[in-house]
Structure formats: structure tokens, C-alpha cells
Amino acid sequence: MSNLLSRREALRAFLFTAGALALPQWSFGQEASSKATPPPASTGVPKVAAATLGERLTLLTNAGGNVVVLTGDEGPLVVDAGVPAMGVALLAEVKRLSGNPNATLINTHWHFDHAGGNEAFARAGARIVAHRNCRERLSKDSVVEFLEMKAPAAPKIALPTVTVSDALTIHANGDDVRLSAVAPAHTDNDLLVFFAQANVLHMGDLYFNGIYPFIDYSSGGWIGGMVAAAEKALSLVDAKTKIVPGHGPLASKADLQGYRDFLATTHERLAKLLKQGRTIDEIVQAKPMQDFDEKLGKGFLPPEKFVRCTALGLQKHG
Ligand SMILES: [Zn+2]
Numbered sequence: 001m002s003n004l005l006s007r008r009e010a011l012r013a014f015l016f017t018a019g020a021l022a023l024p025q026w027s028f029g030q031e032a033s034s035k036a037t038p039p040p041a042s043t044g045v046p047k048v049a050a051a052t053l054g055e056r057l058t059l060l061t062n063a064g065g066n067v068v069v070l071t072g073d074e075g076p077l078v079v080d081a082g083v084p085a086m087g088v089a090l091l092a093e094v095k096r097l098s099g100n101p102n103a104t105l106i107n108t109h110w111h112f113d114h115a116g117g118n119e120a121f122a123r124a125g126a127r128i129v130a131h132r133n134c135r136e137r138l139s140k141d142s143v144v145e146f147l148e149m150k151a152p153a154a155p156k157i158a159l160p161t162v163t164v165s166d167a168l169t170i171h172a173n174g175d176d177v178r179l180s181a182v183a184p185a186h187t188d189n190d191l192l193v194f195f196a197q198a199n200v201l202h203m204g205d206l207y208f209n210g211i212y213p214f215i216d217y218s219s220g221g222w223i224g225g226m227v228a229a230a231e232k233a234l235s236l237v238d239a240k241t242k243i244v245p246g247h248g249p250l251a252s253k254a255d256l257q258g259y260r261d262f263l264a265t266t267h268e269r270l271a272k273l274l275k276q277g278r279t280i281d282e283i284v285q286a287k288p289m290q291d292f293d294e295k296l297g298k299g300f301l302p303p304e305k306f307v308r309c310t311a312l313g314l315q316k317h318g
Contacts, residue, residue: 048086048093053242053250054198056173058097063090064113065246068202070195072173075102078121079193079202080114080246087117091124101125104170106179107160108204108246109187110137110219111144112151118158129168130160131181133189137219145218146309164191180236182206185229186213186246188220192229194236201237202244206230207259209248211299212292212306217313223267224317230260247300262292270311283311 046062053059060067063082067090070077076098082090095101107115107130115138118128138154170177176196186205193202206229215221234256243251269288284307297303
């Protein structure tokens with residue numbers, strides 16, 4: 001574990017993370033991004049891409065985690081704010097879409113590639129809504145142990161001012177936006193955000209579509225919670241729901257069901273190996289998820305890191 005990273009170093013690390021996570025979005029050719037322009041490879045600075053999700057809903061990509069914007073007379077409602085360096089660009093895109101700077105911003109969780117743009121939005125007057133543990137974690141120096149990274153406390157202005165511990169509905173722009181907290185899963189501060197009228201569900205990092213998920217055990221996450229969260233999400237959606245993952249292309253209920261089954265299989269296999277007394281190194285060497293590597297192992301976490309991280313988290317959870 002390195003010393004406390006400077007703000008610049010932390011930002012670079014998160015940008016690297018975001019860049020790695022953004023790549024799969026451009027290789028799946030999903031419907032929602034087909035109209036979008038891929039980022040310029042030469043400049044190193046990605047360009048925010050927009051795709052229509054519904055009459056008033058837009059998906060913004062390439063700024064960190066996937067961002068959803070609901071526009072209307074009552075001001076834009078934005079889910080997630082990308083990495084810090086993309087906050088200003090995202091805000092400009094939101095203003096372009098809505099013509100209204102009076103934004104409400106929801107953080108699906110505290111990670112830098114989802115809450116990193118908070119400061120830019122807050123300086124423009126946005127109200128920020130998040131899980132109460134998200135505010136807690138953002139307000140102090142935090143650790144993402146598996147990535148060997150410490151994130152410095154966010155400036156006060158970037159902290160959420162409305163916090164949720166169970167559920168909250170925001171009625172805005174003709175939609176009912178239902179926020180549901182889940183038990184610790186990817187972190188201990190994940191929210192599901194369901195646009196009831198548009199029938200769109202933003203799952204934040206409770207869903208990595210097409211790649212192995214990162215489960216931040218140092219923020220309270222664990223594989224059993226991921227299974228439960230996927231099941232809760234399944235209870236909210238129907239066959240027509242558009243499901244926005246934290247990273248990766250749009251998904252359907254059938255995709256989410258497959259993801260839930262994969263998570264449950266992972267939990268079962270790793271729990272069995274731990275129960276047999278295997279060490280984490282032995283579990284990694286056993287390649288217990290090998291049958292999923294071809295499909296999911298080419299993203300942010302290669303197979304051995306996914307197994308190591310998830311097994312460590314399960315071991316710590318007990
Ligand atoms: Zn995350």
C-alpha cells in the first residue's frame with residue numbers, strides 16, 4: 001500500500017481506471033451508443049458522447065461511469081457526474097441538453113468515476129442527493145484497498161446535501177424518480193435509480209455489463225450483497241426496461257438475470273473453496289471462474305484479479 005496519494009496522483013489513477021472502464025463501451029456496438037462518436041484516440045482527453053434513452057432521457061458516456069440526464073421545465077436531473085476532470089464537460093453537456101443550469105445531481109455511490117464531477121456541478125448551483133454513507137465517505141480521506149489507492153476528502157461544496165438511507169422519490173419533469181438503497185454490495189452506499197415513467201433503471205456499479213465487476217470490499221462491498229442487489233433490481237424491472245449499468249452497454253431484464261446468475265455462481269464457488277480452507281492464492285490458482293473468462297475477462301479486471309478481489313472481499317465479510 002502506498003502513502004496517501006496526492007490529489008493529482010489520485011486523479012490520474014482514477015482517470016486511468018475510467019479510461020480502462022470506458023473502453024468496453026466502444027467495443028460492444030450497443031444500440032444506445034451507435035449514434036455516438038468514439039473518443040479521439042490521439043488527444044487523450046475523451047469527449048462526452050450523448051445517446052437518446054427516451055423522450056426526456058439521455059445517456060452520456062465517456063466521462064467515467066455512465067451518466068443519465070432527465071430534462072424538463074423543472075431543471076435537469078442527473079445521475080452520476082463522471083471523473084473530476086470531466087465534471088465541467090459533463091455540466092456543459094447537461095446545460096446544452098436542458099438549457100437550464102438548475103440541476104439536481106444524484107450519486108449512485110461515492111467512487112471518483114461517479115461522484116468526481118460533484119464539485120463542478122455544485123459550483124454551478126446543483127443540489128446533490130446520495131446515500132448517507134456516500135456523504136460520509138466523501139467527507140474524509142478514503143481508501144480503495146484493492147486498487148492500492150487513497151482518495152482525499154472531497155471539498156465541502158462537493159458533498160451531497162440530501163441523503164437517503166432507505167428510499168426517496170423525486171417527482172420531476174413528468175417522471176417519478178425512485179431511489180432505493182440496497183444492503184452493502186459494490187460499496188456500502190449504492191443506490192438504484194429507477195425512472196418509473198420512462199421505465200429506465202440506472203444501477204450504478206451494482207452492474208458491470210460485459211466485464212468482471214469490481215467489488216470494493218474496503219467500502220463494505222461483497223459478492224453476496226451483489227447477488228441480493230441484482231435480485232432487488234430484477235424485482236423493479238420488466239421486459240421493456242432499459243437498464244443502465246455503471247459501466248458497459250445498456251442491458252435488458254434477461255441480461256440482468258444472466259448477470260445475477262453469474263454473481264450467484266461466483267458466490268457459491270468462492271464460498272466453497274474458502275470453506276475448504278484454501279488460501280486466496282490457491283483459490284486464484286484454481287481458476288474457479290474460468291468458464292466466464294472468455295466473456296467477462298477482457299475488461300477492467302482480468303480474471304485472476306477478479307477472483308482475488310472477490311474472494312478477499314468474501315473472506316473479510318465472513
Ligand atoms: Zn464504483
